[in-house]
Amino acid sequence: MKGQQPIESLVYELSRLPGIGRKTAQRLTYYLLDQDEKDVESLAQALVTAKRETKKCSLCSNYSDQDPCEICANPKRDGSILCVVEHPKDVATMEKTGxxxxxxxxxxGVIAPQRGLGPNELTIPELLTRLGDHDFKEVILATNPTQDGQLTALYLAQLIQPMGIKCTRISYGLPVGGDMEYYDAVTVGTALENRVEIKEKK
Incomplete structure (x- = not known):
């Protein structure tokens, strides 16, 4: 529509976000246009600041404004066990369980051949280097219970087990095909406590 190019541009950019369709993008656009300019500027500045000041931790690859991140820098945590997750948001979910x-x-991410995502697109090389440099006794594979998550867990187990490290998988109290961020802390905590060892088939 003529005369609405700035609006259409904003709708388009918002619709590129995951889980945001065109109707939701339009609703958000008109909501933002109704706000005070200073509030919109604060939102824009927060986006830019987060992008500029957030980096990947050189140890765990989680997002943080410091390197190493707060968790990796904490000497009071158990250095014998490592939990492998798909996304930074999964770390927050795990931490909530206590x-x-x-x-x-x-x-x-996960290995997803149908989307052209292989091991080299993930931080798997960094993981293997870390396991070789540190004396971990157990690796918990906490990828989501989806087809790609399961494929990734099995692939990692095949790489890790020859290193003499115990591999476990979070239990399937989590619905198959689900995403960890949508489960409550009790559900995730129970799945974590009831994890099972992945044993190499002979």
Whole structure:
């Protein structure tokens, strides 16, 4: 529509966000246009600041404004156990359970052949280097219970087990096909406590 190019541009940019369709993008656009300019500027500045000041932790690859991140820098955590998750948001979910006091490694995705995502697109090389440099006794594979999450967990187990490290998988109290961020802390905590060892097939 003529005369609405700035609006259409904002709708388009918002609709590119995950889970945001065009109707939701339009609703958000008109909501923002109704706000005071200083409030919109605060939002824009927060986006830019977060992007500029947030980095990946050199140890676990989680997002943080410091390196190493607060968790990796905490010597009181259990250095014998490492929990591997798909995304930074999963670290927050795990922390809410209060059931885990080890360290984390964030893959930033899963192996998904149908989307052209292989091991080299994830932080798997960094994970293997870390396991070789540190004396971890157990690795918890906490990828989501989806087809790609399961594929990734099995792939990692095949790489890690020859290193003499115990591999466990969070239990399936989590619905198959689900996403960890949508489960409550009790559900995730129970799945973590009831994890099972992945044993190499002979």
């Amino acid at each position: 059931k885990f006091n080890g360290y984390y490694h964030v893959l930033h």
